């Protein structure tokens with residue numbers, strides 16, 4: 001019985017960690033995207049990516065830009 005309580009407690013703890021990390025783990029991808037999209041046209045150009053704070057986007061721009069049109073949409077951004 002004691003073990004069951006312990007297991008339940010650990011499960012709850014892990015669940016709590018999971019939920020807090022996804023909500024309180026800094027800005028959401030959409031928020032970061034908006035920040036990088038300086039002119040607010042809904043896409044991030046290579047130049048905006050270079051000026052932005054997301055080094056992952058900067059370094060992997062051509063891969064994140066799935067349809068290779070030189071612009072990253074929020075949809076493309078979120079997939080990575």
Ligand SMILES: [Ca+2]
Nearest residue numbers: 037039041043
């Ligand atoms: Ca833009």
Ligand SMILES: [Ca+2]
Nearest residue numbers: 065067069071
């Ligand atoms: Ca694109």
